[in-house]
Amino acid sequence: MLIEVGNKRQSADFEAEPGEKLLYAGLRAGVPLPYECGTGTCGTCWGRLREGDIEQGWEEAPGRGRLKPERGDFLMCQATATSGCRIGIPGEIQGFRDDDITPGHHVVTLRDWSDEARDIRCFLADFPTPVSFHAGQFFVLEVPGLPGFRAYSMVNYAAETKSLEFVIKRMTGGGFSEWAFTREVTIEGVRAFGPLGRATFHPDESRELFLVGGGSGIAGLMSILDHAHESGHLRKHRARLFFGVRTVGDLFFADRLRALKAEHPDGLSVTVVFSHEDEGAVMEQSLPEELNWATGFVHEAAISALQAEEGLPDNLMAYLAGPPPMVDSAIRSLIVEAGLSPGSIRYDKFS
Numbered sequence: 001m002l003i004e005v006g007n008k009r010q011s012a013d014f015e016a017e018p019g020e021k022l023l024y025a026g027l028r029a030g031v032p033l034p035y036e037c038g039t040g041t042c043g044t045c046w047g048r049l050r051e052g053d054i055e056q057g058w059e060e061a062p063g064r065g066r067l068k069p070e071r072g073d074f075l076m077c078q079a080t081a082t083s084g085c086r087i088g089i090p091g092e093i094q095g096f097r098d099d100d101i102t103p104g105h106h107v108v109t110l111r112d113w114s115d116e117a118r119d120i121r122c123f124l125a126d127f128p129t130p131v132s133f134h135a136g137q138f139f140v141l142e143v144p145g146l147p148g149f150r151a152y153s154m155v156n157y158a159a160e161t162k163s164l165e166f167v168i169k170r171m172t173g174g175g176f177s178e179w180a181f182t183r184e185v186t187i188e189g190v191r192a193f194g195p196l197g198r199a200t201f202h203p204d205e206s207r208e209l210f211l212v213g214g215g216s217g218i219a220g221l222m223s224i225l226d227h228a229h230e231s232g233h234l235r236k237h238r239a240r241l242f243f244g245v246r247t248v249g250d251l252f253f254a255d256r257l258r259a260l261k262a263e264h265p266d267g268l269s270v271t272v273v274f275s276h277e278d279e280g281a282v283m284e285q286s287l288p289e290e291l292n293w294a295t296g297f298v299h300e301a302a303i304s305a306l307q308a309e310e311g312l313p314d315n316l317m318a319y320l321a322g323p324p325p326m327v328d329s330a331i332r333s334l335i336v337e338a339g340l341s342p343g344s345i346r347y348d349k350f351s
């Protein structure tokens with residue numbers, strides 16, 4: 001089915017398969033449609049149906065909150081076409097970098113479930129053929145019997161690989177996460193689409209890294225640090241990581257971070273920020289001495305630390321990953337209080 005998208009300034013067209021999400025069809029065809037989450041929560045991918053027929057998909061999608069369905073508004077990451085369509089979109093049809101990687105559909109196998117902390121698990125996804133991605137990107141996954149794609153950032157980095165590592169947090173009532181916390185076996189036939197996301201790290205940009213992640217938001221930041229380590233970036237540029245968890249019992253990846261810090265004693269600093277722990281309780285725990293720690297909200301601790309430094313480095317790039325209120329607050333503070341330009345902030349919001 002031919003899908004035409006555009007506005008007064010731009011237009012493009014692409015083919016969509018029956019049952020294929022319109023956003024994924026466009027991105028797969030190399031049309032850089034506007035999106036952020038890819039899973040129905042942010043609302044960025046909205047379009048207005050001018051001609052043709054669609055099925056809306058997930059009716060309760062939070063991203064629909066501000067749309068006007070009576071005027072034909074819908075989410076391209078949820079809807080599928082049942083005929084050729086003409087769609088008006090307000091957002092820019094614009095790529096990010098020349099080396100953007102065109103996403104695609106895959107069928108993957110999930111295996112090696114491991115418990116990392118109280119409500120945190122890691123797992124591997126095996127792809128039938130090698131895939132490429134930029135550090136900081138994510139895939140969306142849909143398991144058999146649980147309709148709907150969920151987004152997961154890669155923890156590892158490799159220029160090309162058949163095996164991606166993901167981290168998942170248990171969410172009360174979250175269908176996929178509840179499902180994932182009862183798996184011990186290999187699961188075949190999982191649909192995957194990606195890579196997606198623009199909170200990406202590129203060594204050729206020669207930036208100092210300021211990384212702030214809450215909970216499972218650490219995943220994409222680990223991938224960035226992995227690439228920064230492997231590419232030699234950390235020998236030339238500093239990186240500061242602020243990792244927010246609720247309590248000491250919720251901390252995970254401490255060993256990986258300690259090992260990375262040992263490789264880069266001067267180039268990397270790691271601060272774990274506990275939001276639901278007082279200082280006395282933290283001091284009683286035996287935390288790795290290579291890691292700094294603080295209490296409070298991770299974005300506030302990170303920005304306070306940045307403001308305490310003398311002058312902001314010209315080449316700082318901030319990466320923020322976590323729930324929307326945390327990321328929105330951090331963006332505001334980085335721009336208003338720390339004086340960072342919006343172009344030097346990349347983020348990945350997830351619920």
Ligand code: FES
Binds near residue numbers: 043063
């Ligand atoms: S990209 Fe569709 S709602 Fe976020």
